[in-house]
Amino acid sequence: MRAWLEPLRRNQRSQKWAQRARSERQKQCFEALSLLQRYIDGELDPSDVEVFEQHLDACRACGLELRVYLDIKSSLADRREDPDHAAAARLRQFTMRLRDQD
Numbered sequence: 001m002r003a004w005l006e007p008l009r010r011n012q013r014s015q016k017w018a019q020r021a022r023s024e025r026q027k028q029c030f031e032a033l034s035l036l037q038r039y040i041d042g043e044l045d046p047s048d049v050e051v052f053e054q055h056l057d058a059c060r061a062c063g064l065e066l067r068v069y070l071d072i073k074s075s076l077a078d079r080r081e082d083p084d085h086a087a088a089a090r091l092r093q094f095t096m097r098l099r100d101q102d
C-alpha cells in the first residue's frame, strides 16, 4: 500500500468505528428508556437497576429524560398544578437532539 494513503485509510476506519459506537449508544438509550418507567416506579430487578444507573452515569440525554419524568411524577404526587406539557415536550425534543449528536 502507498504510504500516503495510510492516514486516509485510518480515518475511514475511525469513521466506521464512530458510526458503530453511535448506533450502539442509540441501542443502549433505547433499552434504558424502555426501563425508565419501571425504574421510577421501583419495579425493576436490582440487576436491571444497576445497568440502568450505569447508563445514566454515562448518558446525559437519558439523565435529563429521567429528570423530566421525576419532575412530572413529583408534581402529580404533590397535587400541585398540572405539569407544563409544553415545557416537557421542549425538554424531550432537546434530549432527542442531544442523543442524535455525537
Ligand SMILES: [Zn+2]
Residues within 6 Å of the ligand: 028, 029, 030, 032, 055, 059, 060, 061, 062, 063
Ligand atoms: Zn442514553
